[in-house]
Amino acid sequence: MTSLLAVEDLGATGIREVLRLADSFVEVSERAIPRVPALRGRTVATVFFEDSTRTRLSFETAAKRLSADTMTFSVSTSSVNKGESLRDTVETVAAMGIDAMIVRHRSAGVPWQVSRWIDASIINAGDGWHEHPTQALLDCYTVRQALGRDDPFPGLRVAIVGDIKHSRVARSNVAAFSALGARVTLVAPPTLMPPSLEGWPVEVSHDLDAVLADTDVVYLLRIQAERMNEALFPSLREYSARYGMTRERAGRLCSSALIMHPGPMNRGVEIAAEVSSLPNSLITRQVTNGVAVRMAVLFRLLGAPEASEALVAHA
Amino acid sequence: MAERERLLTPPLGGVFVARAQVMTAEDVSRATTRIAHEVAERNHGLDDLVLVGLQTGGVPLARRVADALETAYGQAVPVGSLDVAFYRDDIGLRPVLPEAVTNIPWDLTGLTVVLVDDVFFTGRTVRAALNALADHGRARSVQLAVMVDRGHRELPIRPDFVGKNLPTRRDEMVDVSASGVMLGDVVVK
Missing domain, CATH: 3.40.50.1370 (Aspartate/ornithine carbamoyltransferase)
Known part of the structure; x- marks a missing residue:
């Protein structure tokens, strides 16, 4: 799995894996220093074309607690206001060198479309009426x-x-x-x-x-x-x-x-x-757990999948 | 992380085939008791001492050392567990075991920590463990107890307490369980 566009991408096994992995990150979040170096050197960009408080902050906190670098794109302060297209915008962000892009857009299917344009892992943070x-x-x-x-x-x-x-x-x-x-x-x-x-x-x-x-x-x-x-x-x-x-x-x-x-x-x-x-x-616990669960998702996308390839290569 | 889980977890998906028994259950039990006494000797008692087992193979071993200490000295020593998956330098090379969770509910500042693992190999797990421990406070000292030291170090780290020194080939595998220590190979299907 390189992207998370819909729940279906995970399947029941994948969902259970994320939930168990999140247990570890809940423990990390409760520490005095809630940070592990797991994704050091990785860059995660949040690209939100729609308003958000908790989802964006939650993803950014999750990325930071994994020691990843974060980049924030907000449509209101971007060149989208000068007429830059969706494709040009995401390709520009991707060209800075990112490992994952977290995308929210008011139209269904945008994260899927973006995943065909750029190489980074895409996480759907809400697309229209479709999925979150x-x-x-x-x-x-x-x-x-x-x-x-x-x-x-x-x-x-x-x-x-x-x-x-x-x-x-x-x-x-x-x-x-x-x-x-x-x-x-x-x-x-x-x-x-x-x-x-x-x-x-x-x-x-x-x-x-x-x-x-x-x-x-x-x-x-x-x-x-x-x-x-x-x-x-x-x-x-x-x-x-x-x-x-x-x-x-x-x-x-x-x-x-x-x-x-x-x-x-x-x-x-x-x-x-x-x-x-x-x-x-x-309701409050949902917000708290959101950080740990998003850490699990980021870690699974950016930490684990290469694992499989590397191990198969070594074996 | 215990070598057994690491190597036998998919996608590597190998099968451990034992070739020789290196220690019997009684040997492991005697070595555990000896390690317990050495820990007490080195630290002049058990005050301000905690045991931390490395997930997953070191955790049951740490409990056994604690039991041996309590039997010998009548003093309970706290036992924690530590999962170093998120601190490894070879992250992405090894599968992460979701069930292995860190449990260190104390500030380690000023305490003596004895890390416990089943097999000591390249030293990379212990390197990661030292970094992880630092996030739980500044321990007064950190010591390392292992059941089997199989050599092939890649980092300048040495154990303080050793159950058995076991010369091995790099591609062999050592399996520590309640029933003893086996030397064998991983056969990939």
């Missing part, structure tokens, strides 16, 4: 950590609630959780469901209250106002009344159920302010 694989990996890791078992996924009931249609997080999480054997239910009003769910290994519900009691993990998605060009529900209040995780709904979950959200949260819309700080809410 490292988010899914850190979500799986957080669930595994919270449940305290190496493989808690077979039969685990995961409900993904909210704007499925516009959500790359939902797509990646469906792929990852179901690859590991969890049972995923999508919960959303019909207007926020993708036009076709053919081939998705999921169940579908339009009634959050009906699935609450039979769920181990409730995964709330952000209402993405910036991707909505039409009126898909009458009002935020109405959405919140039917699909929001209110205090009252949180009380009806079974006691061991976990609450997750990829951030940024619209407090009072998909999640009530006080719910996000309940003890069974994993």
Whole structure:
């Protein structure tokens, strides 16, 4: 594996490997000096054509804790504003000499396209409505950590609630959780469901209250106002009344159920302010684990694969 | 990292074929007890002493040394584990074992650390371990205990406590387990 464009690139075995490897990096992150020299001399560029707080900072922290050098590209301060094309932009960054490029773009498929233009490893940090694989990996890791078992996924009931249609997080999480054997239910009003769910290994519900009691993990998605060009529900209040995780709904979950959200949260819309700080809410832990999981992904891409080649050559 | 895991992990995917038994289980047990006494002798007791086993082969050995120390001196010595995969200079040449995790929950500043490994070979693992230890504080001194010293050093590092000096060929493999020490070859299928 030289790039991570979608969860499918890893498969169930690859996902499990990343999760186990992340254990080592969680330990590194807890040290007084949370840094190892594993990727010394490697350069990682974050190339984001779309806004981000946690994903970019998380990747940069991960790269730095592995002693890699980092380069940051922001569209707002770049020559893209002078009309430079996507291809010229990424080829310019690549020409500086980089080992990995972390790409976010509002259009699906851009990371895949970029991976055909340049030699560096490409990590998809979110492309349009398509995929956000490292988010899914850190979500799986957080669930595994919270449940305290190496493989808690077979039969685990995961409900993904909210704007499925516009959500790359939902797509990646469906792929990852179901690859590991969890049972995923999508919960959303019909207007926020993708036009076709053919081939998705999921169940579908339009009634959050009906699935609450039979769920181990409730995964709330952000209402993405910036991707909505039409009126898909009458009002935020109405959405919140039917699909929001209110205090009252949180009380009806079974006691061991976990609450997750990829951030940024619209407090009072998909999640009530006080719910996000309940003890069974994993939202902060998701962010913390994001660094360790991204370290595992970077290390797997830049540390391990040459290993295989070198070993085969030596043998 | 134990040679066994390193060499037998895919993609190398070899199989260890034992040729000769070099130490029996009893030999290993006696050597462990002797190493324990030598550690206590060198350090004039067990105060401010910690044992750190190198993942993966050194970890059970470090526990056995600690048990021997407790039996002989009635004093429990803390045992940690250290995975040096992220500190190696040949990173990318060897597979990383995801299950091997570092566990050193103490600040090592001012303590005497005895690193414990099963087989001492090129010295590169120990070089990496010294760098890794430095991230956990400034130890007062670091000593090295190994069950088998098989020679072929590539770095100026020597062990302080040795179970057995074993002359080997470079391409041979030494396997240390609870049932003793075997010398053999890795056969790649």
